Amino acid sequence: MEIFTQDGFSQFVRALHVLAGIAWIGLLYYFNLVQVPAFAAYGDEGKARNISIDKLARRALWWFRWASIVTLVLGLLIIGVTKDYMQDFMSDLATNDLAHDSAIFVGMLLGILMAANVWMVIWKNQRTVLANAANVLGGGEADPNAPAAGRRALLASRQNMIFSFSMLWFMVGSAHFYGGAFDVDSAGKAWTFVIIAVVIGAILELNCLGKLGGTAATNKLLWPYESHKNAMITGGVLFVVLYVLSEILLKA
Template sequence: MELFSDWMGTGGGGQAIGRYAHYLGGITWIGLLYFFNFIQGSAFAEMSDGARGEALRKITWRTLWWFRWAAMLTWVSGIWILAHNRAFGELMPDYWNTSAGVGIAFGALLGTTMAANVWMVIWPAQQIAIGSSVKVSEGGEADPEAPAAAKRAARASRVNTLFSIPLIFFMMWPSHFAPAFGDVNMGGVGLGPSAGGRWTLWIVFLVIWVVMELSALGKMGGYDNGLNKLVLDKHQDTIKFGFLITIVLYLLFEIVT
């Protein structure tokens, strides 16, 4: 069967299946992320406590199962794709120095951070918040940790939304933009960004990534610090800043390449 030919090749069946899983997982994961941030959050603000609690137990709880496992599938299949692209092997020692490699590295780091936020922050915090809602519905006392857990989950979910915008851009980077930035292996005519250019790109990217992630996790003055209020309080602002980050990084590629 053609699908299973050249299983470990860069254009073989393993690559095709990995990409198919990556697309399915990514669509599901990011789609549910946007549902939580753009629809559920606004709807919950208009609900009574009772209605919100019932929605948490009957809708959010079920949705979180698909959400976290879609994140896992997306991350695992992404590593699978990189392995089949020889990005970790000796056949492509200079891959990470090309504009395609830098762009994919940005996307991979953002995706890994987002998946970690899902499994290590959002899911544990939501278990506390939803568990408290279940207790109240059964006539028990609310968990005093529930409000803080809900805030923690909300901030992590919102920073994932912020990161998702440049993530998607840089995941499509190799096929659509890398040739224009000189990558010979992507059909370009040069060698991509210089060493100094790569340093500039990485420094700017890492500053944005570290500051926003630490801020969202409450490590820079708590969950309600000024930066979080500016970027993460309203999903409309999160979208704007997500596009701003994407544009800044893209323009840097233009400047240093």
């Protein structure tokens, strides 16, 4: 029974990680591509919208946030249970598999940022939105903070959609596209790739949090988040930029 060996267990954790990741990112796309446009199409049917938030979005958000944490924990567990993973990672920095290491570093960085967005921005603000919907349905007063909370969650959710294309490419690519031997003399190039990716990721993250000019719809920097189409275009551009850089800097 392969599964009871260290390699088998590592493969099992990897498979569970991918399964949880699919659940998480699948729900992220559901929110961005289906739920947000559908709720907007309700127009001013306040009651229908509040029922949908209370009964449907509440459930979707439960699976979404727990799938994100399970994905994160299992991803980190892969490192813990895979034979010599960290040892190889550290020694690669002085030998020849920098392409794999750079790719998984960037994939994980984006994944961890996305999980932080889920818990620290999206869920934090959606709690206000959910509480407001339940309260209004029960005959209470609308919370004046709910629309702004919903907007903050939306910006982070669209930012996660933007990150997701590149995250998945480098996550999968670490083992499958960037595994080839990489000249040790190119360490500088690998570091250049990682640093550029970190800087771009940090700028986008700060932007979606409104730290580069606020969260108002008049802020031109927030163009990537004003529709799911804009988010997909931005995600595509980010992917192309990182992909081209990786071709130049990570391939021998």
